[in-house]
Amino acid sequence: MRRPDGELEEEKVFKDPVHRYIHVRDELIWDLIGTKEFQRLRRIRQLGTTYVTFHGAEHTRFNHSLGVYEIMRRMVENLEKKGKWDADERLVCLASALLHDVGHGPFSHSFEKIFHMDHEKWTREIILGDTEINSVLRRMDDDFPLKVADVIAKTYDNKLLVSLISSQIDADRMDYLLRDAFYTGVSYGQFDMERILRVMRADEDQAVFKHSGMHAVEDYIMSRYQMYWQVYFHPVTRSAEVILSKILHRAKELLAQDYAFKLTPHHFLSMFNGKVTLRDYLKMDESVILFYFQEWEEEEDSILKDLCSRFMHRHLFKYVECDPSKQMVIWQELRDLYQKIGLDPDYYLVIDSSSDLPYDFYRAGEKDERVPIHLLMPDGKLRELSRESDLVESISGKKRTDHKLYYPKDLLMDQTEFPEEKQRIMALLVNQEG
Template sequence: MEKVLRDPIHNHIYIQHQVILDLINAKEFQRLRRIKQLGTTSYTFHGAEHSRFSHSVGVYEITRQICDLFARNYPTKDAHDGLWNDDERIVALCAALLHDLGHGPYSHTFEHIFQTDHEQMTTDIITSPETEVNHVLQKVSPSFPQKVASVIQKTYPNPQVVQMISSQIDADRMDYLLRDSYFTGTNYGNFDLTRILRVMRPYKEGITFDISGMHAVEDYIVSRFQMYQQVYFHPVSRSMEVILSHLLKRAKYLYTKNELQLNGATDLLVPFLTGNYTLNDYINLDDGVLNTCFTVWRSSSDEVLSDLASRFLDRHPLKSVRLAPETKKFVPTLQDLVTQAGYLSEYYMDTNDSYDLPYDAYDPNSQKPRTQIELMQKDQSLVELSAISPLVKSITGKVSGDERLFFPREMLASDKQNDLFSPVYTDFNRYIHNDQVVAPN
C-alpha cells in the first residue's frame, strides 16, 4: 500500500507501511493538529500557524528518504561492517513520526508552569496500553512500543537510528528549520536538504557525512544559527511567552485560593492546577483548550487575570530591553517603580534569557554531551566538522542570544496616558536607553 500526502516543504510525503498510516490516524497523533509548532511565534510572524502534526509527518518523510538512500547505497553485508541494516527501517520511521507526540499546549511555557516533561509524556503515550498509538505498535510485536520509545530516549542500541532522529544534524532539525522558515516567511532556515541527504552515510558509531558535502553542512549550521537569532529568539515572541507564563501562574495561584472561575474548558485544567493528573488528562489538552480558558478569564473579577488574558488574546506584548551583567543590579529598583505605578511586578515584570549553541563539539564532561558532526575523508578516516571548517569553528561553543527585561509598555507611554513628569515614570525612564537597561544619569 502507498498513500501520498501533499506537503509544502517536501512536496509529497509517502506512506508505505500500514503501521505508519494507523499511527497517523490514532487520536493521540491527530491531537498534534491542534498544537502549534511555534507556540507564540505566530504573534510575531503571522504565517506561523503550522502544527506539530505537519512537522511530525515531515520528520517521518526525511527519515524515510534517509532509509531509502542507506538501503540503496550502503546495505550491510555482515553484522560488523557498520553499514545499514534495513530491518531497522520500521523502528526508525515510527520513532521519527512519534518523536513530538508528548508536546503539550504552548509546549515549553506549559511545561515550566505545570512541571510536565514532553519527552517523558511521549514515552508514556507510546508505552501505555491505554493509548491507540500503543495498540498500533503492539501489532508489530509486544516489545515494539518499548523499542520505539528507546529511540526517543536515546538508549536504542543502534546509534544510526538514534542519530537520524536526535543529533546536531537530524531529520527533526532539518524539517523544522525548513518548515519554520517557510511559514514565518523568512529565508534564514533554507539550506540544501537534497545535498545533505546525498552525502549522509552510516558507520559503526552512527551517521557521518562525506567530506565533499562539507559546504552543505556548513550552510545548515549557519541557517540554524540565523533562525535562532531572527525567529526563535524574537523579543515579541518571548514577550508573549512571558505574558502566557504569568497568566497561567496567576490562574494557578487563584485556584489555590478557591478564587478561580471554573467553566467548561477550564475544568480540563484542574488536574494540572492540583498537580494530580493522568495521561488521559494530558492528552485532552491542546492549544484550543487553553485559548478557551483565556477567553473565560478575560471576564474574571480578578483584575490581574483578566488583564493578562486580554493582553495575550489581543496581542499587547510587554516591552523589553536588553540586560547586561553590569545592569542587572538595577532590576529591583525598576520593579519597585513598576509597583509604584500600580502593577504587581510579580506578574508584569520578568527577565528572560534565550541562548543557544549553534554548534558544539563533543565534550564528554558536559552535562548533556552532544553527538558531534563527523566528516568522512577519502581515506575513510573521520574528522570533526569544526576541525576543518573555519566557518563552523568561528561559532563552535560560542553561546549566542541575550537576556531581556520585560515590563508594561505603559511605563514608556506618552504623557496622554501617563504623567511622565511624575517621579515614578521619570525615574523609570532614566534607566532605559537605546533598547537596553543603563545606569541612570
C-alpha cells in the same frame, strides 16, 4: 486494501509545501497517523507563540511530524541502497520519526517550562500507555512499543538509528528548519537538504558525511544559527511567551487562594497540583488554552483579566536590553517603584533570557553533551567537522545569551496617577541598555 506483507495495496500520499509529497506505503505508519493521539497534533502549533510575530507561522506539530517521517524514509531508503541498513530496523526507525513529538503540549516549549514537564517523557508515556498508538505498535509484536520508546529516550542499542532522529544533524532538525523558514517567510533556514542526504553515509554509531559535501553541512549549521536568533528567539515572540507564562502562574496562584473563578480551570487542576494523568494530558491542546483565556477576560481579578486580554488581542509588553548580573540595584529600584504605583512586579516586570549553542564538540560528562558531526575523508578516516571548516570552527562551543526586560509601556505612559514615579521608571528602563 492491505497486503499480508504489511504494505498498503496502494501508496498513500500527502501533499506537502516543503517536501512536495510525503509517501506512506506501510500499514503501520498509516494506522499510526490515524490514531487520536497523533491527530491531536493538528491542534498544537509547531512554533508556539511565534504566530504573533510571523503571521504565517500557523503550521502544526502534525505537519512537522509527517515531514520528519518523510526525511527519515528517504534516509533509510538511501542507506538501504548502499547496503548499510538492517531491514528489520526500518519500521522502528520510521515509527520513531513519526512519533518523536507526539508528547508535546499546547504552545510546546512554553507549556513545558510553565508546568516543568518534558515532552519526551510524555511521548514515551503515550507510546507505552493505554493509547491507540500503543495498540497499533503492538500489532508488530509486544516489544515493539518499547523499542520505539527507547529510540525516543536515546537508549536504543542501535546508536546509528538514534542519531538519525536526535543529533546535531538529524531528520528532526532538517525538517523544522526548512518548514519553519517556509511558514515564517524568511530565507535564513534554507539549506541544500538533497545534497546532505546524498553525501550521508552510515558509520557504526552515527551518520557521517562525505568530505565533498562539507559546504552543504556548513550551510545547514549556519541556517540553524540564523533561525534561532532571527525567528525562534525573536523578542516579540518572547513577549507573548512571557504573558502566556504569567497568565498560568496567576491562575495557579488564584486557585491556591480559593479565588472564585467565573469559569473554574478544570483542565488545569491536575497540572497545578502536579498530579497529571495521561488522560488529563491528552485533553490539553491550544483550543482549550485559548478558550480559557478568552473566558478569563471577564474575570474579576484585574491581573488575570488584563494579561488574558493582552494575549488574546496582541497587546504585548515592550522590552529593553538588560544585563541582570550588572544592574541589580536598578532592578530593585524598579520593583520598589512598581509597588508604589500599584503594579505587581512579579507579573509586569519580567526578565527573559534566551541562549543557544549552534555547534559543539563532544565534551564527556558535561550537561547536554553533544556528539560532533564527522566528515568521511578520501582516505576513509573520520574527521570532526570544525577541524576542516573554518566557518564552523568560528562558532563552535560559543554559547550566545540574550537578556530582555519586559514591561507594560502603555500603563507606564498613563500619567493620570503617580506621574513622577512613572517618569522615573521610564527613565530607568530607557537607560537599561547602557
